Amino acid sequence: TCKDKHVHYLCYQPSLNKHSLLRLSLMSELRAAILDNQLELFYQPKLDIEQQKIVSVECLVRWHHPEHGFIQPDEFIPLAEQSGHIRALTEWAIKTALAQHKSWLKQGIELQMAVNISAVDLIDLKLPALVAQLMSSHGLSPHSLKLEVTESAVMAEPDQALQALCMLNQMGIKLSIDDFGTGFSSMAQLKKMPLDELKIDKSFVLDLNNDEDDEVIVKSTVELAHNLGLSVVAEGVEDLLTLNKLKGFGCDIAQGYFIAKPMTAENFIAWWDPVRLQ
Numbered sequence: 077t078c079k080d081k082h083v084h085y086l087c088y089q090p091s092l093n094k095h096s097l098l099r100l101s102l103m104s105e106l107r108a109a110i111l112d113n114q115l116e117l118f119y120q121p122k123l124d125i126e127q128q129k130i131v132s133v134e135c136l137v138r139w140h141h142p143e144h145g146f147i148q149p150d151e152f153i154p155l156a157e158q159s160g161h162i163r164a165l166t167e168w169a170i171k172t173a174l175a176q177h178k179s180w181l182k183q184g185i186e187l188q189m190a191v192n193i194s195a196v197d198l199i200d201l202k203l204p205a206l207v208a209q210l211m212s213s214h215g216l217s218p219h220s221l222k223l224e225v226t227e228s229a230v231m232a233e234p235d236q237a238l239q240a241l242c243m244l245n246q247m248g249i250k251l252s253i254d255d256f257g258t259g260f261s262s263m264a265q266l267k268k269m270p271l272d273e274l275k276i277d278k279s280f281v282l283d284l285n286n287d288e289d290d291e292v293i294v295k296s297t298v299e300l301a302h303n304l305g306l307s308v309v310a311e312g313v314e315d316l317l318t319l320n321k322l323k324g325f326g327c328d329i330a331q332g333y334f335i336a337k338p339m340t341a342e343n344f345i346a347w348w349d350p351v352r353l354q
């Protein structure tokens with residue numbers, strides 16, 4: 077039985093998928109949630125393994141629902157994609173990330189912001205113009221923004237995705253292919269995309285210390301990416317042994333709970349350099 081709030085939340089999650097009425101109401105509430113400031117970006121650092129330096133942060137959305145509490149993106153991003161609200165959400169996420177970037181710049185902190193975009197954003201082709209407008213209205217250089225797009229999103233409509241990615245690339249926006257290894261993309265298609273970064277999916281990284289197959293997959297993915305001129309991120313790095321293994325494989329960037337969990341902007345700054353802010 078669900079007694080306290082925390083337990084209630086844990087019970088609530090699995091039922092979300094089953095109750096389509098609840099899903100419908102969440103879908104219709106999303107737009108209001110964006111306007112009503114119920115969404116928040118959390119920031120997770122990306123560590124340059126060689127330099128031992130945080131070079132970037134990934135921006136991950138959270139929904140503080142007034143009745144249901146904290147809702148994870150895996151629960152509502154698919155709903156946003158189905159209902160068309162994802163465009164407004166993506167616009168909100170890029171705007172919020174750029175505003176945060178500017179505020180950190182004022183404090184002397186320069187970190188590239190990595191924002192997740194969905195397949196829908198690539199298909200409707202309005203994204204490049206929107207990004208161009210936001211970059212110029214914030215007066216930011218294009219390398220301050222990286223867009224992470226999943227392998228499966230690119231492969232959903234490869235021709236349209238290629239067009240959108242080329243436009244963004246020409247503007248100087250950095251592009252990352254996310255969840256790599258889970259999306260069955262063809263190398264021929266991937267080779268055509270103007271990418272800067274490849275993120276090895278955490279499913280291959282989480283068990284790297286125990287699973288020899290994962291070791292082979294990660295090692296050869298690093299080589300493949302480097303041969304294609306891409307920098308490589310491993311996500312889901314949860315311990316030092318994994319980090320050292322990745323370093324041995326020549327992986328460029330590590331992200332995961334061993335370095336830090338996604339944090340609010342406030343907590344991120346406190347974690348990033350407590351001494352500096354004194």
Ligand code: C2E
Pocket residue numbers: 120135136137148149150153166169192193194224254255278311312313314331332333334338
């Ligand atoms: P993703 O882009 O693959 O993000 C990585 C997920 O792995 C995040 O989950 C992060 O919290 C989690 N993670 C990071 N380090 C570790 C680790 O060491 N161990 C484990 N087990 N997990 C780790 P999160 O924040 O729940 O986001 C889930 C997914 O929701 C994201 O996967 C992304 O696809 C999507 N998402 C999040 N924010 C946005 C957004 O603003 N727009 C869009 N379109 N999608 C978003």
Ligand code: CA
Pocket residue numbers: 134192224254
């Ligand atoms: Ca991502």
Ligand code: CA
Pocket residue numbers: 254255275277278311
């Ligand atoms: Ca990922």
Ligand code: CA
Pocket residue numbers: 255
């Ligand atoms: Ca994922």
